[in-house]
Amino acid sequence: MYLLGYDVGSSSIKASLIEADGGKLISSATSPSKELEISAPEPGWAEQDPETWWTHVVKATKQIVSESGINTSNIEAIGISYQMHGLVLVDENNKSLRPSIIWCDGRAVDIGQQAFEELGEDYCLEHFLNSPGNFTASKLKWVKENEPDVYKKTSKFMLPGDYIAMKMSGDIATTTSGLSEGIFWDFKSNGLADQVLEHYGLSKDLVPEVHPNMAEHGELSAAAAEELGLSKGIKISYRAGDQPNNALSLNVLNPGEVASTAGTSGVIYGVTDKPLHDDQSRVNTFVHVNHTKDNPSYGVLLCxxxxxxxxxxxxxxxxxxxxxxxxxxxxxxxxxxxxxxxxxxxxxxxxxxxxxxxxxxxxxxxxxxxxxxxxxxxxxxxxxxxxxxxxxxxxxxxxxxxxxxxxxxxxxxxxxxxxxxxxxxxxxxxxxxxxxTDGSIGAAIGAGIGAGIYKERSNAFAGLxxxxxxxxxxxxxxxxxxxxxxxxxxxxxxx
Missing domain, CATH: 3.30.420.40 (ATPase, nucleotide binding domain)
Known part of the structure; x- marks a missing residue:
């Protein structure tokens, strides 16, 4: 039995295939060989075409299947890690409407700062643990203000990993962790951040269905399976932003445990069971991948x-x-x-x-x-x-x-x-x-947990x-x- 994990970054897409029992790495592939281009149509902007990510997901998958020689029907589950804070917009036919406004794009800074002041800094920090800042909700507000025709055609907004999962299954969904990283989550009510949506004039209808990070999110469709060179029906059972996922890949799940990475961006990510915040929102707190209402788990992220x-x-x-x-x-x-x-x-x-x-x-x-x-x-x-x-x-x-x-x-x-x-x-x-370990291996482990393959935490990290x-x-x-x-x-x- 195998598990397949993807790390959808802004530099490249990496895929890893591991044995579910023992966590042995069978094969990995990165596409493209050179770093992906980030488009900057205006100073401070950063965009990528979501279809480009999918193209390289396909290429990396086919390379793994070819090099490993496995029977793809033995792949039990798929997990997806992705670059955080990006905005993807699709129409009613699930077609991307514009390039993704990605994590390092700065166009929405002023929008977020204004919302921070108008909603009230104390209110924002108490309910969202962050300023609306330059996060996904503020980027969506920018589109509403500056590209009204695009906004009118939008059926759903997604994060980059949600888009890849949609391409695989045909289903549009997101996670609690994902909503929190976009400042769409109210930590106090443990629900959707209605005040942010109302303040920005954003329709709730644009919010995807919400799943836990580690759970069955759908299955690989026949069309996607043919394109990827996989078997249809594989469970898609995990998705998370790259930094929560990096923590998972390192078995950082308990309060006091800390992970770091120094890829395109540099991050220190610490887990806590307390809703901590920085008064200036210079360090941010999001929902961690193992968070539940009864056992809260938060990730404090320095980027x-x-x-x-x-x-x-x-x-x-x-x-x-x-x-x-x-x-x-x-x-x-x-x-x-x-x-x-x-x-x-x-x-x-x-x-x-x-x-x-x-x-x-x-x-x-x-x-x-x-x-x-x-x-x-x-x-x-x-x-x-x-x-x-x-x-x-x-x-x-x-x-x-x-x-x-x-x-x-x-x-x-x-x-x-x-x-x-x-x-x-x-x-x-x-x-x-x-x-x-790396992000794609972590995504594969997350897929195993989400699919219920690992009954004990130690089994999931046997290969670490x-x-x-x-x-x-x-x-x-x-x-x-x-x-x-x-x-x-x-x-x-x-x-």
Whole structure:
């Protein structure tokens, strides 16, 4: 028996096939081989065509089926992880009406801030645990105001993972967790955020049917099965945003457990059973994947938009992409001392940043001396800047009452760099445990739980193995503390 998981990101789509019994990875595939394009028709905008995601879901699936050689009738369930906070609109025939306004798009910041003030900051934080901010509800309001013809044709709004599930099953649905990430959920009433809908003038008819994250959401239709090269009738039994799903992939489900990732964006995600909030909504709280009314579970999410995308930009733009691999870049960074001899990089060039109160500061490289610094200095400063930005947000989480000692991560993305892992561990003072997992594997595990295959939590995570532990080193902590102080001073000047 097999489980199939998808991670629908803004950079690529990854699929993984695992054995349900024991969690062994059978095959994985990523499509496309180069990172997906993000369109920016106007400054601060970020869009992708939902059909492009589906095209690469199909390609990755066919590659897995071909390489594994399995009988697809033995695939029991499908799970979907997806880039959070995006807006997909479809008409009555389930056809996409416009490109998706994705997570790092900044066009709705002012709309959300105005709603925060008009609804009342105390009311918003008490009921939604967040400002309406630049989240999905505010993006939908932007469409209503600026593209009324599109809004009139809209039958349902969806998050990116909801759209992929619809393509698979023909059914339109979402989850409690998904609604909370869009600021469509009222934590106080444990129901739909009627006040947000009313304030924005949005019809309840646009809201999809709501399911738990881990439950049977439908079955693979005959048409989708033919397109994917799978067997019809496979259960679709899990969907979640990429950060709650990353936590699930690392078995982070209980209060006090913490996950992190450093892909396109950088995130620290801590689980709590208390509805915590930051007064300025710089760190956000959403419903976690295992939340129930009787056993509440929340995810406190710190997000830095400009993480892996900054490193990718350095390679593909400044270094021309063809001359250097990421391993080459990591080696160059390792030859430069801690603090990059005075260079500091502010990695905020991917739209409005929540930890900066939704300011769109832009990416900045400070302190370059032409007769002293080389490419390795810039690369090291970029990696340290990402770690320092995450530490900056971590201080906000501490102010909220989050107690963090150990952080679990997948042994992937930026954590593959020894320089970044060292900087993150020593500047935060946290032990980092690295595991053999990623978002698509997590989605497959979630599918197994949702389909009722795993009766015990330990069985679901039988394949999860610790690869490496990185702890702070006393001889490095002070050096990184000094480097962070220099970086923080540059941030304060910029702000």
């Amino acid at each position: 830095v938009n400009g993480t892996g995308i900054q490193y990718s930009w350095l390679r593909n733009t400044l270094l021309n992409g063809t001359s250097y691999s990421y391993d080459d870049m990591n080696e160059m960074a390792a030859k430069v001392p801690i603090g990059a001899e005075g260079i500091s990089v502010l990695p905020f060039g991917n739209g409005p940043e929540r930890p900066l109160a939704n300011k769109d500061l832009g990416g900045r490289i400070n302190g370059i001396q032409f007769n002293r610094h080389n490419t390795g200095h810039v690369i090291r400063a970029a990696q340290e800047g990402i770690a320092f930005a995450l530490n900056y947000g971590l201080q906000i989480m501490k102010e909220m009452g989050m107690e963090i000692e150990t952080v679990r991560v997948g042994h992937t993305n930026m954590f593959l760099s020894p320089v970044f892992a060292e900087a993150f561990t020593n500047v935060t003072g946290k032990v980092v445990e690295m595991y053999n 193995k610790k690869v490496k532990t990185q702890a702070p080193e006393s001889e490095l902590v002070n050096a990184y503390s000094d480097a962070y102080e220099h970086w923080h001073n540059e941030l304060e000047k910029a702000l």
